[in-house]
Amino acid sequence: MRARLAAGLLVAGLAALLLDCYSPGRSAPPPSAARVRRPPAPEPAPGAEAARLFWIAQVSDIHISRFQDPKRVLDFEKFCSETINIIQPALVLVTGDLTDAKTKDKLGSEQIEVEWHTYQSVLKRSRVMEKTKWIDIKGNHDSFNIPHLKSAQNYYRKYSGWRKDGSFHYIHSTPFGNYSFICLDATLSPGPKRPYNFFGILNTNHMEELSSMAAESRHSNQTIWFGHYPTSTIISPSPGIRTLMSSATAYLCGHLHTLGGLMPVLHSRHPHGTLELELGDWMDNRRYRLLAFDHDLLSFVDLHFEEWPAVLITNPKSLLYSSPAHEALTKILHSTHIRILAFSPDFITLVKVSIDGVHLGDAHHVSGPLYVLKWNPQNYSEGFHHIDVTVQDAAGKSSTQGHMFAMGENLSLKFGFLSSFILLTDHYILARLLFGVTVAVQIFLLLVFRYLQKPTLKGPPGLVMSTSFSLHVLSKTNTFYYSVLILSLYTVLGPWFVGEVIDGQIGACFSFGVFVGGHFLQGSLTFVVGILQMVFFNLPLMAYLCWCLLLRCQGLSFHSHIYQVRCFWAVPAHLAMALLLTWQLYSCYFLQRTYGTLAFFFSPMKTWLVVLTLVLIWRTWTLSTSELRTYIVEMKNCQSS
Structure with a gap:
């Protein structure tokens, strides 16, 4: 009887621990975040000027195929030519699986040169690499059936835009500071045929290299890590890959393809505060992501190809995706304007802002895609609040984006249990x-x-x-x-x-x-x-x-x-x-x-x-x-x- 009681208490304790770690809800920030010393009232805070702001794009799992879905290539070329022209990101991260590398019956796997040639042709015809910094990395499909990195079958080295195997540290310089982008390459070498490279592997040498890059990035305003594999599908020695990237604001990845539509949103937060943001695939879902650093506060939105207008609210930023360990969130409280990025192939005619269902007014255009509306953040200094922004363009299309925000230090939101379990479990x-x-x-x-x-x-x-x-x-x-x-x-x-x-x-x-x-x-x-x-x-x-x-x-x-x-x-x-x-x-x-x-x-x-x-x-x-x-x-x- 005592043994059964002890077993029951153990199971109950484990269940409570899992629910506390993964379940959605509102709670105080974790102890690790609470111990972080926040800077004093930072200056400058987000205002009416188009300053201290830049944005980037991410696309993942393109899977250019010789045998499947020719429209996949046509849409991707349109994305590189038209969408990139409209958004004009400072940087584009392509997080792996550039090609499909599967045989016609989908059972075999091999590097197919014509797929790589098609990918390169898209880059050349669209001239996308002349418009933005294009960083494309390998995924597991790009490593199928490659005996070693110097093999002639490693077409990534010949046809990609970046053409550099392995992890690397790229620094994006701006007049207001440097921003680090660290690539995590966990693809296998040698690369076996499918399916036995679904998981990535990092050895001790890889970890030491990445640790050195993480140390270098501490001099930057903010750090973003990116790779193909979610951390839950990476084998890494102690102390583990999540610990290495603990100084980063976010880790961007792909690979899981929304789990066949079952999980269209796969986002979570590491115990040290780093966001892990898996992006749905281009292959079937035509997804891409827009991210912005506005006064060193990170905001993002996941978008569908050719759905306009594209809207990203950068201030006030979402509470769910806030990171007290990496961001000076008090900037929101000291800001003077709500700030919105709005993109469309047609002229933007209206940017309407409301908070908690109350219409505040219409934001006015500053320059480029930036629209601002004066506000008093002190009116929202307590509790949870919801902001909604509706954008209309001259073609009659409209789009609405919204999120929860808060400025109280003891308020936070947790991610859903299932998405956290998928992304945070080894x-x-x-x-x-x-x-x-x-x-x-x-x-x-x-x-x-x-x-x-x-x-x-x-x-x-x-x-x-x-x-x-x-x-x-x-x-x-x-x-x-x-x-x-x-x-x-x-x-x-x-x-x-x-x-x-x-x-x-x-x-x-x-x-x-x-x-x-x-x-x-x-x-x-x-x-x-x-x-x-x-x-x-x-x-x-x-x-x-x-x-x-x-x-x-x-x-x-x-x-x-x-x-x-x-x-x-x-x-x-x-x-x-x-x-x-x-x-x-x-x-x-x-x-x-x-x-x-x-x-x-x-x-x-x-x-x-x-x-x-x-x-x-x-x-x-x-x-x-x-x-x-x-x-x-x-x-x-x-x-x-």
């Missing part, structure tokens, strides 16, 4: 843990019933008793016990396949990582694949074998059980196993298309397992009655009692 650690648990559960059941003298047959006949008895039979029968036990152990320890992980380079894939080209790439997605293998094949296979053996102990054969077992049990059971076996066969086909014929034949976890499965199922129905006599007697005794 998923490779979670996957490793879950994989270990699923394997341990199967091995534990086998060992317990192997050395348990008799099955638990107490209580009325039912699912629990039948499960216990069938596990007893399977664990006591050497053929099935050793087959399932070795399968479980092999899933953890043995190579799943040996094949061309990179064209021309033989590698081996294990649950804990991939060996290729003399390098070891730590396990990440391999653990996820291992979980799927355990949950959708290994464990169901054991359950199916138990069920077949239970029928045999009831005196039924393969033919007789079809007529004597209720159809709503027998047919779904066989159908489910057939579907799982079909999935396993498809995995073999996927392996062959991805890593070649060698991988198909040298794949104990896929091809060989199909053969083993068929042999084990055949064996359950061909065991002689004499081999099952002891268990048949136990079953009869159980039924009679």
Whole structure:
């Protein structure tokens, strides 16, 4: 009883901790933020002049493809020529996956030179690199099937705008200060074929290099980190990548593609106060981002291509995206004007501002895209307030942007639990843990019933008793016990396949990582694949074998059980196993298309397992009655009692 109570308290404590860390709501700032010494009333604060202001753009996951969606390229060229002309950003960050690098059937992966040539042609025809600073970095797709960075297959070095592998520190200089932009390159080298470079990896040397860049950036007004992978999909040694970027205001990334539309907004904040802002993809969603530093306060808005007017409120900035650890937020309280950036291909005719539903007036144009409206921030110095800005242009289009703001020191907002869980959890650690648990559960059941003298047959006949008895039979029968036990152990320890992980380079894939080209790439997605293998094949296979053996102990054969077992049990059971076996066969086909014929034949976890499965199922129905006599007697005794 005490053990159950302690376990319950532990679970409740963990749940409370998770909810406190991730759940949305209003609360005081975290202790780490509260300890930050804020500067005295800063000067100058946002006013009516077009000063101390610049803006940048971000686009991610373009996926230029030779085979898919030609309009993707046409729209991207229009973005580079027309949209960039309208917005005129000081800098454009393209955060990876410039090309798709997948074969026509979407199963294989390779660098396709025509895709890179298309990307370069767009840059040249649009002359976008003459209009702005264009920084494009690699994503995991841009690293598929590349044996090393100096390989001729590394087309990024030949066709991209930036053409520099690795992390780097770019300083944007303005009359009012310097701004640091640190690129975090976690792409794999060598770069295996898909899917085993979904996670990025940083080694100790990478971390030291990035730490040096972070130290250099402390002399800048503000620092932005950017990369392709969210931090939750980056493997990094202690102290961890989030700690290294703790002095940055924000980390910009892509990669997750709004999770297929399930999470159109993926934003959160690190424990040290750094914002993590994943941007939806260009590939399917035509998303891009506009960011601005206005008197060193960062504001941003995520936009859809060709939806005009584009509106960004820079003062007062959003409370949710405020960072007391990195921004002098008291500037808002000392500001004299509400400030708005408005962009449209047509003339802006109206910029209407309201706070808490009360119309304050129409902002007037200063210069460029900047519109301002005089206000008294002291009227809003307490509590939460909501600002809305509606912009109309001469073409009759209108757009409204709004957010919550506040100027009290003890007020804050938290991000949603799900987005924070996705961005702040180290998923490779979670996957490793879950994989270990699923394997341990199967091995534990086998060992317990192997050395348990008799099955638990107490209580009325039912699912629990039948499960216990069938596990007893399977664990006591050497053929099935050793087959399932070795399968479980092999899933953890043995190579799943040996094949061309990179064209021309033989590698081996294990649950804990991939060996290729003399390098070891730590396990990440391999653990996820291992979980799927355990949950959708290994464990169901054991359950199916138990069920077949239970029928045999009831005196039924393969033919007789079809007529004597209720159809709503027998047919779904066989159908489910057939579907799982079909999935396993498809995995073999996927392996062959991805890593070649060698991988198909040298794949104990896929091809060989199909053969083993068929042999084990055949064996359950061909065991002689004499081999099952002891268990048949136990079953009869159980039924009679």
